[in-house]
Amino acid sequence: MKQIYLDHTATTPVDQEVVDVMIPYLSKVFGNASSAHNFGRDAKVALENSREIVAAHINCEPSELYFTSGGTESDNIALMGVAQKYKSKKHHLLVGATEHHAVLETAEFLHNKHDFKLSVIPVDVDGFISADSINKLITEKTFLTSIMLANNETGTIQNLKPLVDATHAKGALFHTDAVQAIGKIKVDVKELDVDLLSLTAHKIYGPKGIGALFVKQGVRMEPLFYGGSHEKKRRPGTENIAGAVGLAKTLEIAQRRMDADHAMLLELSEYFIAKVKALLPDVYLNGPMTNRIPQTVNLSFQGVEGESLLLGLDLKGVAVSSGSACTSGATEPSHVLQAMGIDKVISQGALRFSLGRSTTKDDLDYVISVLPEVVNRLRDMSPIYNK
């Protein structure tokens, strides 16, 4: 059976070019970057070279970039670290309603267990946030606003600058989870004017287990981990050199391919959306048609459960996702679609197709050839779908 992977927003295969540059750092160059001897120095040089490349990609200073294990850890360090530092003076934080759980659950933890005040910023039907919404919620006691750059379920690209300005106007810091944006669109921390930014490698053909947190010079925070002076004590633990080297190469490749990939994915996703809508009635695109990461296509099939559709497609060799991979097993429809005010029944029929570099028109044509059969079978059995 054909196997077609349309879940590139969950994770991606590692580019061979990335694998090749990592291999020596898994064997020959094995030193501990903190060691004073020659072995350590070789590792340290590789680490710092990688830091420069990653920093250049987002236009920050290498000294402002901290390697972590990935997006979830970066988000945790950002929120908890800043909260710890500011708690004696400020106790309020703002997060977007459609954030990844790495941000939402961390914010809820701060609220539930550490008495921070938490406000959730509403979004419009396409997932966008207005500066006005921030102005309504922000106070002198707010220490941080956290809003993602691109959404993992719908691909919505937030226009951050006005939101950052509204936050800074009240003297609060701004964090963005850029995990779904990095490498796919231009991310420049100076243009965005953010204070903290999370990124990871594995969503863009890099290895799992490596990411980074940008912390603007002058931002004060407490570490989450203790136990050494690695990453200037902000993230102790023996450095993952192979990972850092891999992340740097991943971003180099992403930079090189960005425009071409973007154009290709836009064309394919528009083709796919149009074809599916032409073949099946009552199909809706969740999220905007423009200002969207083109690889992420979130479609609702009215009258069916996304979970059933996902399993039906898996049995046909098509790998997709309902909601985010991190929430599979949740009882409620996606919090992202709910926040966007999308009807509960329609949200339950949502499925995320996410395309990637290896996706071809043939792949999509295969999906288009099996999708109606699965959808129609489920609709025939559905107690809520009226034909």
Next chain:
Amino acid sequence: MAKKVLVAMSGGVDSSVAAFLLKEQGYDVVGAHMKLWDYVEVGGDIYKDGRCCTIDSITDCRVVCDAIDAPFYVLNMSRHFRDTVIEDFISEYDKGRTPNPCIQCNSNVKWTEFLRKAEELGCDYIATGHYSFIEQGENGRWSIRKGVDVTRDQSYVLWGVSQDALSKTLMPLGGLLKSEVREMAHKYKLRTADKAESREICFVLDDDYRRFLIEMAEKNDKSYVPGEIVHADGRVLGQHKGTAFFTIGQRKGMGISHPTPLYVQIIDIENNRVVVGDNDTLFKSELVADSLNWIAIEPQSEPFDALVKIRYLHDPSEATVIPQGDGSVQIKFKDSQRAITPGQSVVFYDDQTLLGGGLIVS
């Protein structure tokens, strides 16, 4: 083309071997774990072992399915389970009855919702790891017969399954002993080979249903009303914290001192009282049951003799089942039975074959 079957996998050895055997028999096997509840909802310790619906048991299912080259899915049925089984569990206790949630789950979740999911996936059958045979009789009806390993018989909790659902069910362990199943799991290196089994209520992790009821009540701003514990002769002996915390025949946990042992006889919710008395008075020879479902035989209108079982751990006893015309039955036992409990199920057998069952009303 091979028939496709969705195997309900708990993460235990029985369903693992069931999936393995069906694969051997040439079926197109798909494994599925029903996620029925969440710790956030029911309370309990996420790190406790050996239960279904935990991350570890889901991992076990996944590894077994991988070993037999079958796709595996987790089906989230927790909302459905909450709305049917858990709601029923709580409301039955409110009515002074003692529910059996496994039966509700089989009738209203496994052989309905899970079957529906199977059909959605294009499966012809569902399969489970019960030690029973499913057979079609000469009268055209589908029946459940106790498996070779009668010590593992669970037919008592299967009486509510519909004929249509039974016709689409496979139980490949009917001809095996538990020891053979374990042996087979070892031989084929299924990782669940040595897993202990649990027979308690799956969503009450500490086996303390009173704790569960209290926690669920707190979440719903409900409280249990204290009342009197009285002797059958009218004497008030003490106080109770809510009639829901009692079951017929119960001796412990009443907090009263009395020279002779006392047992719960009646849960009188109208007067919010628990009536206690001597062991002798717990024996009765008649009961009435409703909500009937017929398995091996057509719905009956004439009295017939059967072996009748009134709780999970009860030896079937000789009785006459007398249909009442209003959909209920009266049952007269040859010998009187201890602690006939409203809310529990009554199940009729002809030798090893399940004829039907219902819920005890009185």
